[in-house]
Amino acid sequence: MSNNCVFCNIDKKNYIFENNHFFVVLDKNPITKWHCLIVSKLHFNNIFDANISIFNNLWDVLQFLITSFKNKYWFEDFNILHASWKNAQQSVGHLHIHFVPRYKNDNLDLWIKNKK
Numbered sequence: 001m002s003n004n005c006v007f008c009n010i011d012k013k014n015y016i017f018e019n020n021h022f023f024v025v026l027d028k029n030p031i032t033k034w035h036c037l038i039v040s041k042l043h044f045n046n047i048f049d050a051n052i053s054i055f056n057n058l059w060d061v062l063q064f065l066i067t068s069f070k071n072k073y074w075f076e077d078f079n080i081l082h083a084s085w086k087n088a089q090q091s092v093g094h095l096h097i098h099f100v101p102r103y104k105n106d107n108l109d110l111w112i113k114n115k116k
Helices: 050-071
Strands: 023-026 036-040 079-082 096-102
Touching: 023 050, 036 050, 050 079, 050 096
Parallel strands: none
Antiparallel strands: 023 036, 036 096, 079 096
């Protein structure tokens, strides 16, 4: 745990879901309705610092989000986004994954465009 890390200091009352290694909170700057973050409970700077064994717990979180969460909030599809390190646009040095619900005609395009 890092005292100056914004994710290490999230109050548990804001958790939507948690298991042994991850918790889920709503994103403060959502790009779609119910955009949330899957955050590791232990402070890892990025995905490469984490022990592979914690990722079994990530599957549990995804199962929750794509079943009960999906049924409650009626999104149609979803994107899972992650960035490790500065050049990949990682904005917070703590392992987290964006879960972005998608809706018909949401006009959100998250795919990279080829620059010619």
